[in-house]
Amino acid sequence: MSTSCDPATRRAKLLPWAPVLTLAVMVGPVVAGVLGTLAPAFGYLPALGGDNFGLAAFRMLFEWPGVFRASVLSVTTGVAATVLSLLVVVLICASWSGTRAFQIIERMLSPLLSIPHAAAAFGLAFLIAPSGWISRATSPWLTGWERPPDILILQDPFGLSLIAGLVVKEVPFLLLMTLAALNQIRTAQARDTALALGYAPVTAWIKTVFPRVYAQIRLPVFAVLAFSMTVVDVSLILGPTTPPTLAVQILKWMNDPDLNMRFLASAAAVWQLGLVIGTLILWRLAERLMAGLGRNWVISGGRGGATGLFRGVSLGAAALSAGAIFFGLLGLSVWSFAGFWSFPDLLPAAFSTKTWMRHMMNLWPIVTETLVIACAATMVALVLTLACLEAEERHGLRPSTKALWLLYVPLIVPQIAFLTGLQTLAIFTGIDGNRIAVIVVHVIFVLPYVFLSLADPFRNWDARYGHVARALGAGCDGVLWRVRLPMLLRPILIASAVGFAVSIGQFLPTLLAGAGRVQTLTTEAVALASGGDRRVISVYALSQTALALLPFALALLLPAIVWRNRRGLRHA
């Protein structure tokens, strides 16, 4: 939709540039970062005396004894986490879509999604550790343990706890993307038709709806795969240590005081990027194979059954993954107030506010820094997103389906692969290590989420309101500021809350762009992981969670107050 606007104003001249500017802000650093990784990986980094191209860094990488295991871990944990998350999401949608229970699941999603990865990982760790809540709840009556058993549950060498930590966070993300896809393609009819033909509900959904939904959520699935293969913060908390996953090892090399290790780190980052690309290609091939098998299965005409079983299993999986987050946060709360707490007692002998009191003063400047960065990154992302959407409206600059890929570039290109290069570039141009650099890098990751969550409500707004307003004498700007934005208050606030939560949760971008000098709740919480003081970790992880959830509460509350006498907007 595009209608004529008065082109005389300066803004109208700038607006058509919004999509280009947004792409530059979002994709530019990724491209620059990848180049900044590639050059030193092949020996070129004049500032460190590297000016001849060669494969020395790669030779060093493959002489490192851990390279095989670290690479395999990256692939296995990434693929396993993605397959499991996708499976859970498909089962939940197939068994429950269109029911009342599904609406409850839908409502729980946004808060689950906004909980930072690190906090969720700490919560899970405190549940499943040998001295964690599950072990305490079953000891000694079931296990016979009088003291925490000496078994490696956390940071197990196969990365199982890492996979679990990823699944509990990726299920809500994939589910949300699937719901958005379901809303777009109106699937109830197809499923009901299949039901009338005698198909059991789960089979009906998988055979008629899933193929179309999958085409829509392919990019989010790729994002989950790439993210799971290269995640750093969750891996530092739950992942194996000797060797760690490849991404964690790269970070260690990056932080090495010997600057020459940057050549090795860059080579490893290029290798990591190669692994991700290779795995994505294999995944694509597996998709083809599954599609072929699926077609045969559809043609076979099997009606399926076992609806009850599927419903039970999927509900169990959903409850397990939501429960892991919920009880994890509860565990963090108990630990943060715990006095003396001996094994196997289920609760501490005493509660106190001592830990909170002791860390309050340290916490304050970190909370402020976190808030300032999140506010700034979210504002920039929101303004760019609205400018793009309005430019699309006024100038018909609607992105093609292919352009949607660009939105996913920062989510699919592994952070470790381009942030490494970006930091190398930043060091030698002298722009690293300050708040502005961190904000700029946060915008890269906040933008896609803000755009994805605001685009549909903005585009689905009834354009006739705009036509009426203009026929009444309002210009394009008047329509935007006086009608469209106020009507879209709720989705705008929700998109901001999503962006805010994304910024709060960023670990690697903060660490690398801030050169370790910009401290946010996330970098501090993860740094505490190796120390193992559960009370302090809990205080930081809970503060982080509270900060991420707060904007969601505001996004729900504010429209309810502002529009309390406007029934027409209550469910907008």
Added chain:
Amino acid sequence: MPEPGLTLENVIIRRDGHVLVEISDNVAPGEVLTVMGPSGSGKSTLLSYVIGTLDTTFSAQGRVVLNGADITDLPPEARHVGILFQDELLFPHLSVGQNLAFGLHASVKGRPERMRRIESALEDIGLAGFADRDPDTLSGGQKARVALMRMLLSAPKALLLDEPFSRLDTERRDQIRTLVFEQARAKGLPVLLVTHDTADADAAGGRVHRLD
């Protein structure tokens, strides 16, 4: 001497090269021209062309002339052509009074004067004291009257009606229809009505242009 009223000069609207609407006519002040046709015949497209919000997927040729002035290339807000849709489209974030204030022409200056005009406008449509109400709490007939008044307060020089009565029940429909046509005649506005309901055309009493 230019012709008063709303003139459509050799208007042809195409989509994908194929002609959707073809019309050349003059609607005199106070007259109603009814355009009839089945759904998908381009009735609403013609109206969005006249108010200036035609989607870029269409291409149009011809001129729209209002009281002798060519408005074809003016932005919608400068055309002074009012429109009523099937849905009332009262802005849900504004109160009833604020909706009317949105429409009330900017030449009416000063808050007290504007408030007075809005209050008397509400009286005219039998809704005195409704200024602070949430538009969503109004009945269908009340909403239709507010939408009509909002448009009239913007001092339009022509009136476009896009099946504005089809959502009302039979009793309200006659009432609102009479109100709209009376107001248009009293203010000497040319009216372009699109509908698929012959009762609307009969009530309008003017000429009928058929699209197919």
